[in-house]
Amino acid sequence: MSPKLAAEFVLLAALWGASFLFMRQAAVAFGPLATAGLRVAVASVVLLPILIASGHWRALRDHAGRILFVGLLNAGIPFGLFAYAVLSISTGLTAILNATVPLFGALVAWAWLGERPGRWRALGLALGFLGVVLLSWNKASFTPGGTGWAVLACLAATTLYAIAASYTKRYLMGIPPMATATGSQFGATLGLLLPTWWSWPAQPAPWSAWAAVIAAGVLCTALAYLLYFRLIEAAGPAKTLTVTFLIPVFAIAYGALLLGEAITPWMVGCGAVILVGVALATGVIDPARLRLRYRPATRP
Template structure:
C-alpha cells in the first residue's frame, strides 16, 4: 500500500472511529431514532449529486428495490441502535462490539450462503465470540439503569450488518458500488422518515447537536463511503477490511480524550481477544498457511 493510500486508510479509520462520538453528542438531544434519520438524510443529500454525475443513476434505478432495502438494514436501523447504545455505554466499548461485524459476517455467510469456514476460521469465530462474552457478561444487566439493552443493541446492529453483507453478495453483485453506497442512504432515509418525525424532540436542539449530526452525515458517512470504495478499488477488499482493527483504537482514544471515558485493562484485553478472533475468522491470519509456507530449518544454509 502506497503512503497516500495508507494515509487515506488511517483517515477512514479515524472518521469511522469518531462516528460514535458524534452520534452520542447528537443523540443526547435528538434521541437515537432522529439522530440516525438525520445522519442518513444528510449523507444521502451529499451523495445524490455525486451519484448522478458519476453516471450510475440508471444502475440504481434498475435495482432500486433491493438497494433501498439493504440501506435500511445496513445503515438506517444499525445507526439507530448504535445511537441508542452510546447513551448508556462508552463509545470505546461500542466500537469494540462493532468490531465483531466480520465474526457475524462469517457466521451468516456460513448459515445462509453455505460458505463453510475452515478449521482456523472456525477457531476464530469461537475465540471472537468468547471475547464478546467476556466483555459483556458483567454489563448485561437489564434492571433499570443497566446497560444490557445497550450491549444487545450493538450486537443487533452488527448482526444486521452481517445479514446486509450476505444479502449484497447474493443479490447486488455486479452493481456499481457508487449506486449501492448512495442508494442505500436513500433507502435508510425513507425507512426512518416516519419514525424520525414521530420521535422528533419537543425542545429545539442546540447548534452543537446539529453540528454533530451534520459531521456524522457528511464526514463519517458520505465521505467515509467514498473513501471506502476508493480503497477497495485501489488496494483490494482484503486489505481495506482490516480498517476494522483500527476503528476501536480511534474510538477509545476520542472517548478518553474528549469525553473522559475510562479505559480499563479488562476492556483492552477483551478487545484484543475479539480482534484476534476477527483476524482468524476472516482469514487475515492463517496459521495453517503459515505452517505450510514456513521454510524447513534443515534446508537453510
C-alpha cells in the same frame, strides 16, 4: 499499499471511529431515531450529486427496490441501534462491539450462502465470541439503569450489517458501488422518515447537536463511503476490510480525550481477544499458511 492509500486508510478508520462520538453528542439532544434519520438524510444529500456526476443513476433506478431495502439493514436500523447504545455505554466499548461485524458476517454467510469456514476460521469465530462474552459479562444487566439492552443493541446492529453483506453478495453483485452506497442511504432515509418525525424532540436542539449529526452524515457516512469504495478498488477488499482493527483504537482515544471515558485493562484485553478472533475468522491471520522450517543444529 502506497503512502497515499495508507493515509486514506488511516483517515477512514479515524472517520468511522469518530462516528460513535458524534452519535453520542447528537443522540442526547435528538434521541436515537432522529439522530439516525438525520445522519442518513445528510449523507443522501451529499452523495446524490456525486452519483449523478458518476453516471450511475440508471443502475440505482434499475435495482432501486433491493438497494433501498438493503439501506435499512446496512444503515438505517443499525445507526439507530448504535445511537441508542452510546447513551448508556462508552463509545469505546460500542466500537469494540462493532468490530464483531466480520464474526457475524462469517456466521450468516455460512448459514445463508453455504460458505463453511475452515478450521482456523472456526477457531477465530469461537475466540471472537468468547471475547464478546467476557467483555459484556459484567455489563449484561437488564435491571433499571443497567446496560444490557445497550450491549444487545450493538450486537443486533452488527448482525444486521452481516445480513446486509450476504444480501448484497447474493442480490446486488455487479452493481456500481456508488449506486449501492447512495441508494442505501436513500433507503435508510425513507425507512426512518416517520420514526424521525414521531420521535422529534419537543425542545429545540442546541447547535452542537446539529453540528454533530451533520458531521456524522457528511464525514462519517458520505465521505467515509467514498473512501471505502476507493480503497476497495485500489487496494482490494481484503486489505480494506482490515480497517476494522483500527476503528476501536480511534474510538477509544476520542472517548478518553474528549468525553473523559475510562480505558480499563479488562476492556483492552477483551478487545484484543475479539480482534484476534476477527483476524482469524476473516483470514487476515492464516496459521495454515505459516511454515516453520526445521534446521538441525550443527555441531561446532
